[in-house]
Amino acid sequence: xxxxxxxxxxxxxxxxxxxxxxxxxxxxxxxxxxxxxxxxxxxxxxxxxxxxxxxxxxxxxxxxxxxxxxxxxxxxxxxxxxxxxxxxxxxxxxxxxxxxxxxxxxxxxxxxxxxxxxxxxxxxxxxxxxxxxxxxxxxxxxxxxxxxxxxxxxxxxxxxxxxxxxxxxxxxxxxxxxxxxxxxxxxxxxxxxxxxxxxxxxxxxxxxxxxxxxxxxxxxxxxxxxxxxxxxxxxxxxxxxxxxxxxxxxxxxxxxxxxxxxxxxxxxxxxxxxxxxxxxxxxxxxxxxxxxxxxxxxxxxxxx
Amino acid sequence: xxxxxxxxxxxxxxxxxxxxxxxxxxxxxxxxxxxxxxxxxxxxxxxxxxxxxxxxxxxxxxxxxxxxxxxxxxxxxxxxxxxxxxxxxxxxxxxxxxxxxxxxxxxxxxxxxxxxxxxxxxxxxxxxxxxxxxxxxxxxxxxxxxxxxxxxxxxxxxxxxxxxxxxxxxxxxxxxxxxxxxxxxxxxxxxxxxxxxxxxxxxxxxxxxxxxxxxxxxxxxxxxxxxxxxxxxxxxxxxxxxxxxxxx
Numbered sequence: 250x251x252x253x254x255x256x257x258x259x260x261x262x263x264x265x266x267x268x269x270x271x272x273x274x275x276x277x278x279x280x281x282x283x284x285x286x287x288x289x290x291x292x293x294x295x296x297x298x299x300x301x302x303x304x305x306x307x308x309x310x311x312x313x314x315x316x317x318x319x320x321x322x323x324x325x326x327x328x329x330x331x332x333x334x335x336x337x338x339x340x341x342x343x344x345x346x347x348x349x350x351x352x353x354x355x356x357x358x359x360x361x362x363x364x365x366x367x368x369x370x371x372x373x374x375x376x377x378x379x380x381x382x383x384x385x386x387x388x389x390x391x392x393x394x395x396x397x398x399x400x401x402x403x404x405x406x407x408x409x410x411x412x413x414x415x416x417x418x419x420x421x422x423x424x425x426x427x428x429x430x431x432x433x434x435x436x437x438x439x440x441x442x443x444x445x446x447x448x449x450x451x452x453x454x455x456x457x458x459x460x461x462x463x464x465x466x467x468x469x470x471x472x473x474x475x476x477x478x479x480x481x482x483x484x485x486x487x488x489x490x491x492x493x494x495x496x497x498x499x500x501x502x503x504x505x506x507x508x509x510x511x512x513x514x515x516x517x518x519x520x521x522x523x524x525x526x527x528x529x530x531x532x533x534x535x536x537x538x539x540x541x542x543x544x545x546x547x548x549x550x551x552x553x
Numbered sequence: 554x555x556x557x558x559x560x561x562x563x564x565x566x567x568x569x570x571x572x573x574x575x576x577x578x579x580x581x582x583x584x585x586x587x588x589x590x591x592x593x594x595x596x597x598x599x600x601x602x603x604x605x606x607x608x609x610x611x612x613x614x615x616x617x618x619x620x621x622x623x624x625x626x627x628x629x630x631x632x633x634x635x636x637x638x639x640x641x642x643x644x645x646x647x648x649x650x651x652x653x654x655x656x657x658x659x660x661x662x663x664x665x666x667x668x669x670x671x672x673x674x675x676x677x678x679x680x681x682x683x684x685x686x687x688x689x690x691x692x693x694x695x696x697x698x699x700x701x702x703x704x705x706x707x708x709x710x711x712x713x714x715x716x717x718x719x720x721x722x723x724x725x726x727x728x729x730x731x732x733x734x735x736x737x738x739x740x741x742x743x744x745x746x747x748x749x750x751x752x753x754x755x756x757x758x759x760x761x762x763x764x765x766x767x768x769x770x771x772x773x774x775x776x777x778x779x780x781x782x783x784x785x786x787x788x789x790x791x792x793x794x795x796x797x798x799x800x801x
Binding site for chain 2: 297302322333351
């Protein structure tokens with residue numbers, strides 16, 4: 250089993266509008282899978298469908314190698330933990346009592362409560378009623394609930410929402426450490442590119458309900474690698490010269506774009522163009538930011 | 554069993570018993586008051602009187618109590634957005650069923666306590682009438698069945714509407730509707746669940762000369778109980794379908 254979550258043509262339609270369309274997610278075992286997309290892109294709906302909270306219009310979900318259906322849903326989900334949208338809690342009960350309820354339902358030992366409280370650093374607040382918790386503490390309690398029983402798979406929907414900067418950093422470090430420390434696979438959604446960049450090993454980008462990119466984060470970074478941009482006074486003639494000399498290039502915004510080359514190679518190409526009477530106006534080394542890549546993929550601005 | 558355990562744990566600090574004991578105390582005080590103002594002839598029919606009046610009082614009080622009980626038990630799931638968590642841990646249908654089971658346990662306790670109150674008042678005032686087995690069994694079965702169905706209606710409403718005003722409004726409206734249904738011609742009262750406390754009572758009253766009210770026993774309406782049970786099953790099936798269909 251290479252993928253802990255695998256969806257095939259997963260779709261959800263409300264009326265005439267697709268919230269999620271033909272989603273083929275592949276979350277590798279042991280990865281931190283960043284599920285990135287602008288607000289309203291379909292991240293939460295997708296995660297809810299993965300958990301069987303929403304019935305898909307079409308398509309199917311495989312978790313831990315088993316196809317999810319109503320009959321085996323709970324058995325499969327015993328190996329998962331989730332925090333979807335906002336944390337779920339009983340405000341009139343203490344943090345410890347909330348965890349006790351989940352512990353009983355998950356049928357795990359009592360010591361597990363102490364363990365997860367320690368992981369999320371809520372030990373001192375466990376006797377306080379949850380309605381008196383700050384948003385950050387509720388979020389951490391939500392994570393503790395998800396962690397009970399050391400599930401193999403963790404689905405976290407925007408887990409840093411409502412946290413202060415220190416809390417955000419703490420949460421990111423914690424999520425990053427989960428695969429190594431506890432052998433978990435984490436699928437974490439975010440609308441923040443920088444956040445996914447800091448936590449994830451793999452990334453899926455969703456926009457308007459459709460998956461537009463999915464691979465290693467390093468592959469996304471490759472797209473951000475440095476390029477040489479050349480602008481000339483006669484681009485058409487420049488293309489001809491480069492073609493005649495079998496020099497590979499791309500055209501972006503009327504610029505000739507070359508992969509990163511050795512200094513001498515750049516000098517040779519510039520000389521070649523000049524010798525053919527083409528005036529050079531600019532030779533620039535450019536690197537696309539992840540945000541630019543995201544915009545080029547989605548056509549939308551994202552938060553950084 | 555673990556679901557029932559967690560349901561009980563969730564009710565901690567919710568003062569559910571207080572919600573049931575307050576109306577019970579009111580009914581107890583009321584029973585003591587009316588019994589202390591009755592003559593010897595009425596005391597001879599003491600249990601018949603109390604069982605009749607208790608059924609009538611249940612029409613007024615219990616619908617509101619059931620609305621509050623359902624709201625108190627179900628609203629915690631709405632407030633804390635816990636259904637989406639519970640659905641990953643248990644089958645959706647079980648979440649609905651165990652809420653109903655817990656409500657039914659409270660209702661059974663409440664109904665038995667009502668019966669104990671009636672027996673205590675009978676002891677205090679030394680009723681000469683025997684409390685026959687069929688009398689208390691019929692009272693408990695009727696009160697329990699009607700109350701559970703009313704609880705079920707309010708449970709459905711509490712889950713469907715996050716704002717609990719809908720549930721409480723139906724509770725208050727049901728009280729009036731139940732009372733008025735006593736004056737509706739047959740078969741209309743049989744379709745108004747709130748009025749069943751009175752329909753299923755094994756006693757009726759008539760005014761005898763000198764303005765005295767006389768309570769007399771009638772054969773128990775088993776067919777009405779059966780019809781009510783059918784209505785209850787239909788409400789359960791519809792309610793559960795709505796609950797399962799709801800996306801969280």
